[in-house]
Amino acid sequence: MEYSIVQVVLVFLVTFIAAIDQFNFLESLYQPIVMGLVIGLILGDVRTGLVVGGTYQLMTIGNMPIGGAQPPNAVVGGIMACVLAISLKLDANIAVATAIPFSLLGQYGVTLIFTLMSPLMGKADQYAAEANPKGIERINYFAMALLGLVFGAVVTLFFIGGATMGQAVVDAIPTWLSDGLSAAGGMMRFVGFAILLKFMMNRDMWGFYFLGFGLALVVSTNEVLATPALLILALIGFGIAYWDFQQQTELKGAAQEFDGGEEDGI
Amino acid sequence: MASKDQKTTYENLEPAADLDQKTLNKMAWRSCFLQASFNYERMQAAGWLYSILPGLEKIHTDKDDLSTSMEHNLEFFNIHPFLVTFAMGIILSMEQKKVDIPTIRAVRVSLMGPLGGIGDALFWMTLVPITAGICSNMAIQGNAFGPILFLLIFNVVQFVLRFALMNWSYKMGSSAIDSLMGVMKPFTRAASIMGVFIVGCLTVTMGGTQIKAVIPNGTTQAYVAHTATVPNDSVKSFDVIKSNDEGVTLSGMKDSDGNYLTTTDAEGEEVSAGVTDLGNGMSEVTYMEYTETPVTIDIAKILDSICPKLIPLTIVMLLYFLFAKKNFTPMKAILLVLVLGILGAGPFGLWPSIWG
Numbered sequence: 001m002e003y004s005i006v007q008v009v010l011v012f013l014v015t016f017i018a019a020i021d022q023f024n025f026l027e028s029l030y031q032p033i034v035m036g037l038v039i040g041l042i043l044g045d046v047r048t049g050l051v052v053g054g055t056y057q058l059m060t061i062g063n064m065p066i067g068g069a070q071p072p073n074a075v076v077g078g079i080m081a082c083v084l085a086i087s088l089k090l091d092a093n094i095a096v097a098t099a100i101p102f103s104l105l106g107q108y109g110v111t112l113i114f115t116l117m118s119p120l121m122g123k124a125d126q127y128a129a130e131a132n133p134k135g136i137e138r139i140n141y142f143a144m145a146l147l148g149l150v151f152g153a154v155v156t157l158f159f160i161g162g163a164t165m166g167q168a169v170v171d172a173i174p175t176w177l178s179d180g181l182s183a184a185g186g187m188m189r190f191v192g193f194a195i196l197l198k199f200m201m202n203r204d205m206w207g208f209y210f211l212g213f214g215l216a217l218v219v220s221t222n223e224v225l226a227t228p229a230l231l232i233l234a235l236i237g238f239g240i241a242y243w244d245f246q247q248q249t250e251l252k253g254a255a256q257e258f259d260g261g262e263e264d265g266i
Numbered sequence: 267m268a269s270k271d272q273k274t275t276y277e278n279l280e281p282a283a284d285l286d287q288k289t290l291n292k293m294a295w296r297s298c299f300l301q302a303s304f305n306y307e308r309m310q311a312a313g314w315l316y317s318i319l320p321g322l323e324k325i326h327t328d329k330d331d332l333s334t335s336m337e338h339n340l341e342f343f344n345i346h347p348f349l350v351t352f353a354m355g356i357i358l359s360m361e362q363k364k365v366d367i368p369t370i371r372a373v374r375v376s377l378m379g380p381l382g383g384i385g386d387a388l389f390w391m392t393l394v395p396i397t398a399g400i401c402s403n404m405a406i407q408g409n410a411f412g413p414i415l416f417l418l419i420f421n422v423v424q425f426v427l428r429f430a431l432m433n434w435s436y437k438m439g440s441s442a443i444d445s446l447m448g449v450m451k452p453f454t455r456a457a458s459i460m461g462v463f464i465v466g467c468l469t470v471t472m473g474g475t476q477i478k479a480v481i482p483n484g485t486t487q488a489y490v491a492h493t494a495t496v497p498n499d500s501v502k503s504f505d506v507i508k509s510n511d512e513g514v515t516l517s518g519m520k521d522s523d524g525n526y527l528t529t530t531d532a533e534g535e536e537v538s539a540g541v542t543d544l545g546n547g548m549s550e551v552t553y554m555e556y557t558e559t560p561v562t563i564d565i566a567k568i569l570d571s572i573c574p575k576l577i578p579l580t581i582v583m584l585l586y587f588l589f590a591k592k593n594f595t596p597m598k599a600i601l602l603v604l605v606l607g608i609l610g611a612g613p614f615g616l617w618p619s620i621w622g
Contacts, residue, residue, distance in 0.1 A: 023301035027347065028420040033398060033405055037413045047408050054405030054412065057398050092406075115604070117305035121340070122597050124303075124312045128340050131333035133319045140316045143303035176611045176619065183621040184607025186475050187581060188306030191599045192342025193465050194585035196375055199341070200368070201586070205462045212466025217574055220470055227387050233467045234380035234460075241376075241460035248452030
């Protein structure tokens with residue numbers, strides 16, 4: 001099936017916006033149910049678009065970015081499923097299954113971008129030191145544009161290249177590289193934790209760090225508490241902090257009273 | 267940068283004027299782009315700064331103060347994207363009152379914990395599954411109103427929350443801080459305790475790094491029990507099926523002294539060799555076979571038996587040490603982590619990946 005240049009450009013633009021929208025803006029435009037309608041409109045088969053979008057959406061309901069986890073990418077997967085279904089006249093369920101390698105590729109792409117974006121924070125630090133709000137704005141706009149461009153380019157290539165190309169690209173990435181990058185990506189956050197600790201930590205605070213660590217281990221063994229785990233932990237942390245606050249202020253108050261008493265004596 | 271890091275108070279300690287509604291609305295809009303420059307090192311830090319910048323620019327008219335404020339607001343930050351305005355309101359009211367920086371930082375870190383679970387439960391586990399479920403069925407039936415209804419419900423909830431939380435938490439923060447001003451020092455200490463506590467929790471809940479290496483450790487030899495049903499008259503032949511030169515039974519029911527062999531099965535239960543007469547001329551025999559099984563050392567299992575999440579804890583400790591004692595820059599730390607990740611994965615297939 002041949003597509004006009006206008007359709008190719010429109011698919012690129014829609015992917016560009018959806019890629020940004022998956023983490024920003026309305027954070028709902030990118031959902032496959034919406035993309036199905038839009039891609040259906042562009043390729044001139046709204047009905048198939050709706051059916052595939054709805055089918056893909058039902059599949060992703062259990063696959064949400066809960067707790068910051070990175071599920072197979074719904075943007076690339078959802079759009080490709082619609083493109084495949086309409087251009088190859090595939091059944092909705094088959095199209096959704098065929099799109100899975102593409103969604104994995106999208107997931108790798110997100111991991112790669114989130115990893116490579118880390119060094120950009122050095123530049124942001126520099127803008128902050130210069131008190132340059134425009135610089136901070138530029139960094140954010142640049143990062144969004146990059147995400148949109150990478151996704152737009154990848155999906156447009158597959159749109160032109162077809163289904164076989166997706167699998168070929170997935171196979172061409174060596175496992176050690178994707179494993180290594182995703183392991184490094186998973187460890188990057190520890191850099192952020194360590195910087196926070198450096199700023200907050202006093203010699204007498206270590207106990208509270210280990211207290212939090214230990215309690216979180218205990219709470220996280222209980223599956224029922226998986227979602228509210230951090231809320232429960234924050235309540236415990238609040239209790240400890242509040243108790244310390246009361247101790248400190250009462251001691252201070254008592255000390256002042258004592259001082260006052262001495263003055264009265266003199 | 268080093269000198270700024272040590273700064274704990276702003277130069278101009280005069281509380282700034284209240285932020286006007288227009289600025290608050292502008293920031294609520296900007297909060298939609300919280301994750302614009304999301305990355306694994308500081309997560310939403312730059313997007314967070316971007317969101318509160320209009321307020322910070324109004325509050326800190328002194329350029330040095332603005333830069334100090336921007337710098338500490340660029341530290342690691344991660345919160346639920348739909349509930350971020352709650353944290354924004356509180357932090358902005360603290361900035362406005364020119365509260366000292368360690369206190370603002372400690373409160374900001376403390377806010378990271380509790381909102382995540384609430385937001386996930388509200389959006390990803392309730393709102394999206396229900397609305398998307400209903401609307402998907404409409405779409406599958408070819409109804410184009412399905413996607414539109416989904417967008418409508420989701421975004422009405424999202425934006426009402428964003429704007430309401432922004433205004434409410436800003437006003438609440440302002441009044442709460444007024445009453446706290448007198449006891450700022452113990453409050454900072456308490457907030458830091460909670461901040462450090464939360465980072466300890468995050469090390470567990472967000473620390474997924476695990477080493478999965480399995481080291482072969484020779485083989486072990488033990489009897490493994492088998493059962494078979496055989497005619498009664500051939501039971502005798504199962505006593506010793508095979509033995510080695512020293513007379514040790516390799517396969518059979520009895521050892522060289524004629525006693526029944528015993529072993530322990532996978533569940534740790536003792537199993538004894540023997541014969542059960544089934545009564546129909548057949549017998550069920552349980553016999554032993556000497557079997558070699560490879561033994562491996564599972565590093566993850568050993569580490570978890572010492573203390574789960576030991577790897578995340580170790581890396582955080584190591585990086586803290588490098589930052590605090592060796593003056594590491596974030597950039598150096600990132601490179602170290604990147605090299606560590608790729609080396610661990612066995613570049614060019616030189617060795618098997620250790621990451622679990």
